[in-house]
Amino acid sequence: GASGLALLASVGRLGAADILPPCDVSKTGDDVCADFCERRCSFYNRTAGDKGRPQTLTLYRLTPMNVTGLRNKNSGDPLGDIGYWLTKKNTTAMCDRDPQAFGCLGNGPKLYGKFTVEVDGQFGPYTQCNPIQLGGDDPIFEPVWKDERNFVCGVDCLFPTDTGCHSPDPSPFKNESDGDFGAQCRCNRTVRELHSVGRAMPGFLQEGDAAGGVPEEWGPQCQNGYTQLDGRCLHGRVYQTVTGWSLDSGLALACDTCRSDPACAGWTTYDNRTFSLLKGWVRPSWRRKPGLCLSAWAATNPWDKMKSWFGVGRLGGHWYTTPARGECPPGKPLGTNGCTWREISSVYKNASCVDGRVDASVEAASASCFNRCPLPLNRTSNCYLECYRDSLMGNAATNTSRVPRDRIVQPWLGAFTESDPSRGGCPEVTPDQCDGEQC
Secondary structure, three states: HHHHHHHHHHHOOOOOOOOOOOOOOOOOHHHHHHHOOOOOEEEEOOOOOOOOOEEEEEEEEEEEEOOOOOOOOOEOHHHHOOOOHHHHHHHHHHHHHHOOOOOOOOOOOEEEEEEEEEEOOOEOOEEEEEEEEEEOOOOOOOOOEEEEEEEEEEEEOOOOOOOOOOOOOOOOOOOOOOOOOOOEOOOOOOOHHHOOOOEEHHHHHHHOOOOHHHHHHHOOHHOOOOEEEEOEEEEEEEEEEEOOHHHHHHHHHHHHHHHHHOOEEEEEEEOOEEEEEEEEEEOOOOOOOOOEEEEEEEEOOOOHHHHHHOOOOOOOOOOEEOOOEEEEEOOOOHHHHHOOOOEEEEEEEEEEHHHHHOOOOOHHHHHHHHHHOOOOOOOHHHHHHHHHHHHHEEEOOOEOOOOOOHHHHHHHHHHHHHOOHHHHOEEEOOOOOOOOOOH
16 A cells, blocks of 8 residues: 555665664663664664564554644553553543642643554654743742653653753762663763654553552552561551451452552551551561561552552553654655654544543443442542453452453454444544644
8 A cells, every 4th residue: 555655665765784683682771772872773673573674553542632643642552552551541630639639740631642654664762742830939840831742762861841851869870771661761962862752662551560568469459659668577656457357359459449548658467367467666676577467568658649540441452652853754764864653644533522432431331339438430430440440450358340442442442443433443533733842
């Protein structure tokens, strides 16, 4: 087809010298980033089938009604973008109240864009693209507004302002070969990371990721925001006890209960059934006594407690960055003046329709849980969101089974492949007028 011919033309523009070898991520962060920044390698994986050559991707992006295109934007493959959407479900009510809060992008209806994109296959680090934050005494953490006409991309760029990129971590940036988003590099001289298509497989989206510092067998409720005390017992003021009928149910109940309380500092169990929740000043025992207890520290800041929704579906997938500096001129093939990507086509659909297909599937699969809520289909209520999360992860404490991934992925994909609502599809829509150079 036409896209295949265009891709062949793109390949023709890129010579053999442009196909760099894959980076050796076993090196230190500084060493592997030096190789990348000086164009001695790129971040792709031959073992996974990557060839480092031009390819056509289908990417998706959840976006405000008037923010279109992929210039200086993050996107995902189907599994990656579904995973991103699911991480946002617990912020729905918060963003309705405060559209400028961290993690919120605009207020009101959203769109999904589906994009066909040619990329050069010479991937760089995933960079975070966010709208510049402006106004007030502290535009980094308490902006008055976010300018959705001007997205800024950069490594660790959660809070861009007119003074540059910022992150919640005040420590100096360090190059990484294998961080949460894979390799993370800042190329101070060549700024290659701001020209390359970025790609990452976020660990928290992957099956089997235990990012919270506890064993995977502790269950999904304890992943993220908890750290196991190896052989030590945590002591402090007991303010509540919870009891399960098994170790799995007790762990799920303790971690969920502790997570819901900002004051909870951790928990301890001596019989693998009854868990003591602690607050105030807590301390571990001096000596290790393996087998005497199970204990875990709990994160106390709201952001880490909220991270329980990161990767709740464990669907896998990739996230991408398409920087404006790397976009090909209109009608020009890959490699023109060093360009790394170009958009071929796009369609848009209402997010309420697409997401509604998945919601209906999850609600049907876990009807017994949702029916216990006072308003079963109030999709912003705490009860609804707790059932939804349990359905995605499984919860031994509530006897809720994990929804099969096909019950999530197929309705979402079907909303794009079909336009007829009677067949599970969603009609194409025209976005609102986009303003600015990044449209």
